[in-house]
Amino acid sequence: MNIGTESLPPACVKLLHEKARRKLTFSQIASQLSHDEVWTAALFYGRATPTLKDIRLLADLLNLSAETLEEDFRMAGPPLRAVSVSGATDPVVYPFHEAIGLYGPALRSVIVEKFGDGAVCAPSIKVRVEKVPRGKTNDVRLTLDAAYSSYQSW
Numbered sequence: 001m002n003i004g005t006e007s008l009p010p011a012c013v014k015l016l017h018e019k020a021r022r023k024l025t026f027s028q029i030a031s032q033l034s035h036d037e038v039w040t041a042a043l044f045y046g047r048a049t050p051t052l053k054d055i056r057l058l059a060d061l062l063n064l065s066a067e068t069l070e071e072d073f074r075m076a077g078p079p080l081r082a083v084s085v086s087g088a089t090d091p092v093v094y095p096f097h098e099a100i101g102l103y104g105p106a107l108r109s110v111i112v113e114k115f116g117d118g119a120v121c122a123p124s125i126k127v128r129v130e131k132v133p134r135g136k137t138n139d140v141r142l143t144l145d146a147a148y149s150s151y152q153s154w
Contacts, residue, residue, distance in 0.1 A: 009076035011069055012046045018062035019044065025113045026106075032061050041106035047079050111148070118150040 005013045019029065030040040033054055042048040050058070050073060059066035081102055088097040100107075111120070124147040132139040 008046050009072065011072035011076060012044055014064060014069065014072070015044045015058065015062065018064060022062065024061075026110050027113070029058075029061065033057055037110050038103060038106050041109045042103055045105040045109070046076070047081060047102055047106065049073075049079055115148045116150050118148050121147040121149055 005016060008016075019026075026037040026041045026044070030037040033040060035043075035054075039048055043050055043054070052070065055070050055073060056066045058064070059069050088094045112118075126145045128143040128145075130141040130143070132141045
């Protein structure tokens, strides 16, 4: 994974380094944490906050000092979730820009782990929108199906 780590908190750099060194996937790590793989990847990219239990499980799994990892996360402060979304003002469209800005690196990492180096083909994306009743309100469920083209060597 070639996503720059220079702007990440030290805890995240350590986590990504040990994940790569041990050849673990976000899915494998997520199953140990009892979290979703995209949330776990977001944590590794500094976009989510771990609990003390998460930190201890990660430290054990990756053979890191729980105390140092906890200190690193505490010193980093809350995750920086600022997303630059210039020009997007529509209240229906804006959240999608924000979600990709927030979870983009995590989604990219999980997709590349599952499919290899390649690209999601935007022209082939099929989108389904569903209304999901949640008590007095409704949620929106989006499903995106797209072709994935692997980069080829020649």
